[in-house]
Amino acid sequence: MDMSNPSYPHLLPQIRALADAPGEIRIQRIRADRWIGYARAEAALAAMDDLLTFPKRTRMPNLLLVGPSNNGKTMIVEKFKRAHLRDTVDASEGAISIPVLKVQMPPAPDERLFFAAVLEALGAPDRNHDRLAVKQDMAMRILRATDVRLLVIDEVHNILSGSRAQQRRFLNLLRWLGNELQIPLVAVGTAEALRAIQSDDQLANRFTPFGLPPWRYDAEYLRLLNTLEAMLPLRERSGMEEPAFAQKLLSAAEGILGEVVSLVTTAAVAAVAAGEERLRIERIDDIGFIPPTERRRVAG
Template sequence: MNTKQGWAGFVDEILDAPVPMRREELEALSPGDRALNREARKQFMIRGSVVHTAQFKAIETEILRRLMLNRYKSHGKLGVIVSGEPNIGKTTTITQIARRFERRRRGIGAVGSNAIPVIYVSVPPSCTPKLMLGEFAHFLGLPERARYNTGELMNTIATLIGTCGTELIVVDEIHNLNQRYRQMAEASDTLKQLSEKCPGTFVYAGVDVEASGLLDGARGRQISSRFQIMNLQKFPRTGKAKQAWANLLVAVEGSLGLLEQEPGAILRHERELHDATGGIIGDLTSTLHMLAIDAIDSGAERLDLDAVFGTKPAPAAAASASA
């Protein structure tokens, strides 16, 4: 996704959910069609389904609010920082929000054929201003030059962003910019200068951004004053939050495409799944996806969480297995 062609492919991709069917209908298919069905279900499970949690919706709402406000600001533009621990879903969240935004802009005819509504880049380790601008140049497809003036490249990129009608600029791995190191502080300044030179709302995402050094010192305080920090949280399993965890489990269960998975059966193991994943959505989906792929390939077509956690099957399931 770090080139305009790669990003466009991500935005354009539409995976339709496979048509639901019963086991006997699957078995009635030819061997080739059965294999195609299984592969389509696995592909949709992993790439075509996204659970829009309350946290996802809150972050999307804040980004859209700031996009609207920035249309009327010539300087001091507002942004959003999405922070959280590893595998909490930061990159998935920001890329899906950006994808939805671009698809809406296309849907209402708000962009031309040469427009680039969204730019997505990642901050490289040990980043310098030159490396940071290089990521933008790479995404936009600017020709590489052995030598270039950083100021000239900055102006070229800013002009191109304006010409292409870019509205949303997503900068991932922002935790790689630690203000305590001069070259990284200067790379952070480069992003600030770019935001003032071109239209577009900046969205940063990174691991535990508050502790990364990005917000340290005078530069960090300025970022904090302009960016709303949105923390992606684990799903707790206490009080009212327990229902949100249950809703997430049911939503992910429904996206697995297993022919004989009883809706809601996953809730029998909601405690064990929480203990195993810590309430982290990335760990949960990875665990369930691997189990679901095994169930599809083996023909079981249901999650065998009793075998995973060493629990006793539900009475109905036990009776069915002994019949």
């Protein structure tokens, strides 16, 4: 297809060729993970880039990426990690470089589980050592050997699931990690993460909060819908940015980015399956999407 004379002007150039593909192929593409750029996400990436280039010093700056569950935090840090995925081997020294390491916070603030998670993220065998000192020493040696320059800790709000004493020990561990490695930390979590970090005065002064609040009806939200529509291989324009349609999607998703994407994805798959080739506002209530608040109520 001649991309300079597109048949589907509402789509991105790289998506236009897919619009004529069979339904099964298009449905697979619609359901695939995708990066959706928007101003707040780009600002978060820029803030992490600044941290990555910060010179070593005793008191390193840190970032706390905070927002509701499913509102794009993990997608942002995965995008940042991929952009700096320079796992290279130095032929002369056999050293592997991992500039950005992402670790999942354990369900509870347990130091042994945390260092086991660090070792797993580093691709190092844990050998089932139970002693904290062994895990910690091994993790710290490999973190230095692989030249980790920024450590991302996801789901950091899990700190609050432990006892007060466990919380205090783990917060002390975070402060010690930053001091010992002299690298920035990026903590990622919900509003509870902010509460956990701010419960320690010294940590609160070191972590700059970066909020990803729920979306609201504004120009940035309408740009997001335009971008999302341009990524969906539907042959007709849906007009999701039109006021009634945009508000319908925002209300159903309760302002949460992941829910907007999930709702639009479900509706787009239904449109392809029905041969309609565009999203229709009157179909939104019929595709079986359950708003997050209702899902939590049913689960509870």
